[in-house]
Amino acid sequence: MRTFGIVWIFCLVLSCAVRATADALDTTAVRALMEKVDRNLYPDDEIDEVSLILIHPNGQQRQWRIRQYYQRAYENGMGAILLRFVDPTDLHGTTLVSVNQPGGENNQWLYLPAFRMPQFLADSRKSDYVFGSDLTFEDFTPCILDEYDYAFVREEIFAERHAIVIRKTPTAPKLQSRVKYAYQMLWVDPDRNIFLRADFFDSIGQMYKTVTWGDFYQPDRIHWRARRVAFFSPLRPHWTQLSVEDIQLNRGLPAEFFSERNLTNIR
Secondary structure (H helix, E strand, O other), X not given: OOOEOEOOOOOOOOHHHHOOOHHHOOHHHHXXXXXXXXXXXXXXXXXXXXXXXXXXXXXXXXXXEEEEEEEOOOOOOOOEEEEEEEEOHHHOOOEEEEEEOHHHOXXXXXXXXOOOOEEEOOHHHOOOXXXXXXXXXXXXXXXXXXXXXEEXXXXXXXXXXXXXXXXXXXOOHHHHHHOOOOEEEEEEEOOOOEXXXXXXXXXXXXXXXXXXXXXXXXXXXXXXXXXXXXXXEOOOOEEEEEEEEEEEEOOOOOHHHHOHHHOXXXX
16 A cells, blocks of 8 residues: 555564664664555565455445455566556456656556456546445555655554554655655554554644554465555545455566556456
8 A cells, every 4th residue: 555556565683772862763774664564565466355344334335346356577677566446346347556756657558348458547537435445545556665755753563563653745746746645654564574554644733544454464475465454534534445365476577568558458
């Protein structure tokens, strides 16, 4: 996630150093921790089968099934995501492809079967919610470590785990002008190199979205993944609950898989 798309976001120092006093978590230590999180979250490529439940304030619910593909080193090493809707029927075949470019640039195309032509999404649309969910199109952009600044905030216990709270601020000019959030607050588990929670704040310091991860496991005995992710938008209010049904890592997806011309061919 940034969010995720859906998909999907999470030291070179010893574990005892990460657990040391707040004074020990300087810029170098925080960067080292985030590098380790990045290596855990972003393998060479990944395929996820995901179910989402959208919960409206009146209690009404709607369920989606999606298939998400990710590649870390798409051509220029900036990352790519392809998202395909499987269910419900009215969204079946809808496909989003998101390809990062240097300097915070991101290109996205949305294919709607009813229109039969991919639409290029302008940056002004990337803060829009995806079909009424709590995920935006921006959430389906691969996160590039060097396009953000990371600062230690505090240590605390969250969800019965030791967590390092880090403030994440976009620094790439193009990214700053595109994203809705001014900064994020991240709760990082330094033992498993995963995110436990992320809060998104706007330019006036108002939190408009929170994401929590839970039920962690290792699908390949190396990388940690969450089976459950919850998105909440307190200003709406609105919830989206995500359940990961299957994960495949490092399957050798070709770069051309993520091309605009392939939008109509994914099954």
